[in-house]
Amino acid sequence: MKNKNKLLLILLAVFIGLQFFRPKGIDHGTKAPDLANVPKQVNAILRSSCFDCHSSEVNLRWYDKITPANFLVASHIRDGRKALDFSKWASWPKAQQNTIIYYSINKILSGEMPIPSYAAVHSYAKLNQSEINILKNYALTLSPRKIADSAQISSAEKQYNEWINGTLKHSSVKPSPNGLPYIPDYRNWKAISTTDRFDNGTMRIIFGNEIAVKAIQEKQTNPWPDGTVFAKTAWKQQMKKDGSIGAGEFLQVEFMVKDAKKYAETKGWGWGRWKGNDLKPYGESTDFDKECIECHKPMENQDHVFTSPLYLISQLKKIQK
Ligand code: HEC
Ligand code: HEC
Numbered sequence: 001m002k003n004k005n006k007l008l009l010i011l012l013a014v015f016i017g018l019q020f021f022r023p024k025g026i027d028h029g030t031k032a033p034d035l036a037n038v039p040k041q042v043n044a045i046l047r048s049s050c051f052d053c054h055s056s057e058v059n060l061r062w063y064d065k066i067t068p069a070n071f072l073v074a075s076h077i078r079d080g081r082k083a084l085d086f087s088k089w090a091s092w093p094k095a096q097q098n099t100i101i102y103y104s105i106n107k108i109l110s111g112e113m114p115i116p117s118y119a120a121v122h123s124y125a126k127l128n129q130s131e132i133n134i135l136k137n138y139a140l141t142l143s144p145r146k147i148a149d150s151a152q153i154s155s156a157e158k159q160y161n162e163w164i165n166g167t168l169k170h171s172s173v174k175p176s177p178n179g180l181p182y183i184p185d186y187r188n189w190k191a192i193s194t195t196d197r198f199d200n201g202t203m204r205i206i207f208g209n210e211i212a213v214k215a216i217q218e219k220q221t222n223p224w225p226d227g228t229v230f231a232k233t234a235w236k237q238q239m240k241k242d243g244s245i246g247a248g249e250f251l252q253v254e255f256m257v258k259d260a261k262k263y264a265e266t267k268g269w270g271w272g273r274w275k276g277n278d279l280k281p282y283g284e285s286t287d288f289d290k291e292c293i294e295c296h297k298p299m300e301n302q303d304h305v306f307t308s309p310l311y312l313i314s315q316l317k318k319i320q321k
Contacts, residue, residue: 030056032087037097042138046086049114049125050104053080056087061122076115098142102197105135148238148248156238156248159277163187163250176272177283183255186231192216193307196237202251206307207231223268223303228258230307250277254292256305267293267304 032055035043052058053076064073084104089097107113109132114125127135148156164187173182189207196203208216211227231253238248257263257270271289273282282288296304 030087032057033090035086035089037094039134039138041134045127045131045135046104049119049127049131051086052122052125053077053114053118054084054086055081056085063121073118076118098139098200101135101139101142105132105139108132108135146239147241152238152248153240156246159250160247173274173279174281176274176281176288178266178271178286178289180255180257180270180272182272182274182279182281183229183231183257186229186253186255189213189229189231201237202234203237203245203247204232204234207233221303221305222301223260224258224305226259226261230256230305252276252282253279258303267296269304 032047032051035046058077060073064070084100092100104113108127114122114127119126173184175181186207186209189209190213191205192208192212193206194204195206207230209227209229211225212230215221215225215228232255233253234251236248236251237245239245252273252275254273255271257272258268259270260268263270266289271292273292274280275282293304296306299306
């Protein structure tokens with residue numbers, strides 16, 4: 001036999017042998033119910049693009065059942081279901097459903113979902129622009145933007161100008177229950193990110209102090225250096241007659257102050273939130289910050305920080321390619 005044929009035979013034998021190794025069975029017997037109270041088209045799009053990994057049903061193609069591809073697909077499905085299971089839709093309160101829709105669209109727009117390597121092989125999972133628009137338009141109906149009246153606009157403008165000019169009196173602002181003092185100077189820092197929560201009608205701007213900005217420039221952001229401070233502000237969105245959207249009522253500002261030693265017990269960060277125009281400290285007890293840490297936990301491996309400007313830029317480049 002020629003060497004080339006021998007090699008092919010060996011490869012074939014190995015391949016057949018491999019087929020005896022299979023991932024632990026995943027349950028894909030249960031058909032997931034349609035998403036209730038959601039337009040038909042939205043339901044159909046999420047079903048075809050996301051349910052393979054995010055519901056109790058799975059549509060394995062023949063090529064998904066071949067070792068080693070099946071291991072990869074099974075792990076995607078297992079992790080995907082753990083992260084988000086649309087079969088449980090009906091059990092979620094409406095606000096949670098809205099947040100999931102918002103969060104899902106963000107994952108789609110950032111190119112993270114459906115997992116690109118999966119969508120490359122399963123073309124039905126890919127979303128085209130018109131499908132993305134259908135999802136976005138649906139999300140917009142969840143928090144319809146009402147046109148503000150002139151009293152609302154002038155009150156918000158007054159508030160915003162006071163904020164910009166720093167004319168609000170801050171001497172009376174009390175520290176957070178855990179002792180973190182309020183930092184009025186954040187208005188002069190650099191804005192490093194913004195998020196538009198169209199699901200609940202707020203806009204947020206995240207500011208970083210000089211140390212944070214330097215760390216970003218030098219790509220030393222995991223962990224962030226001691227002295228880093230982030231301020232996240234939230235405003236209600238306000239729509240004018242011409243459809244333009246700006247900052248309405250000031251809702252709150254939150255701080256994260258990095259000091260690995262001093263704040264060792266709270267993951268290396270000092271946490272504080274001040275609410276409303278009179279900057280009332282948030283929290284009933286000294287350990288109110290447990291709530292902050294709990295929600296920032298998914299970012300454990302990024303020093304508990306969600307905002308990652310560098311990552312976003314590289315992600316954008318990937319999509320534009
Ligand atoms: C091939 C399987 C697969 C497909 C298809 C897929 N996902 Fe995912 N998804 C995953 C996995 C795996 C994770 C968990 C990844 C992680 O935590 O890093 C995940 C995580 C997510 C999360 C984050 C959940 C959380 O709380 O962390 C969202 C939101 C999400 N997917 C939305 C979608 C949407 C919307 C679609 C359809 C457009 C989709 N996914 C399609 C596998 C998939
Ligand atoms: C419901 C979940 C949740 C809770 C609770 C929460 N955060 Fe956050 N936080 C986020 C998310 C998500 C972001 C990313 C920015 C965005 O999407 O608005 C963020 C961002 C931030 C940022 C900007 C830096 C970063 O990580 O991106 C600060 C500062 C911050 N939060 C402070 C706090 C403080 C202080 C508390 C507690 C009083 C708190 N957060 C509680 C979800 C939460």
